[in-house]
Amino acid sequence: MALVSGHPKSRLMKGFTALGPYIREGQCSDNHFFFDCLAVCINMQPSPEKREFLGWWIDLEAEEKRYTYTYHLGIFDKAGRWNEEKISEPEAIAKLESSLRAFHQRLRAYIVSLEMTLEPADNFKETPFVLKD
Template identity: 40%
Template sequence: MSAEKVSHQKLLRVFTAIGPYLRSEQSTEQGYFFDCLAVCASAKVAPEKREFWGWWLELSPRGEQRFQFHYRLGYYDGEGRWQERDIPRKHEDEVARTLRDFYDKLASCLDELSLSAGPAPELGDKHLLSPA
């Protein structure tokens, strides 16, 4: 099955089924936006203003059966905006774990549709989703 034969709506359904990662309002046929609020920075703040450490990932079609992903790590502020920042050492493992867990689920879904994904060139050879 080619990416052209898998409709945008079907991909939205498949990606939504992975879990609470897809931001459908920020996704289009030209790219899909996922994120994860992995670690709360301060639970003392009102829930609607809480800030988190985590990641966001953009998945873009590249050809008929392939997607390209690019992710960043950082801080989700109280205004609902991502900022690329170094993750504090005590939270690095949890943020990395959630990204890997998500990517395993995403890769499995893509594989079921005979699609695949690879890293954007700017991620280089050494990144959190590099094959072991």
């Protein structure tokens, strides 16, 4: 299946998977791709499947000439759902920013290799981190 960008979806999924353990294939559809990162464990006491994490997620949309993104910061809860939340712990923010920027650089390089551009979505205000190079 070719996307609106003209690239085969299977090729894109292989490329996105090679970027690291971030793509969630089950939450991708047609021209939409979902990436996330569980960056900071909140509590190590519960069993692994019941732990909560601070992290980020990115929604990527394929368009004809570009890919657009929005990103969010928050908590991955015990039920396996993301909840957007303001994070105030400096160490956690530093870890989130570092991992998000590193992934964004790899994502941008891959998108550029497809002769496309990667831009924030038109209605997205990048806070707290601006990811443009």
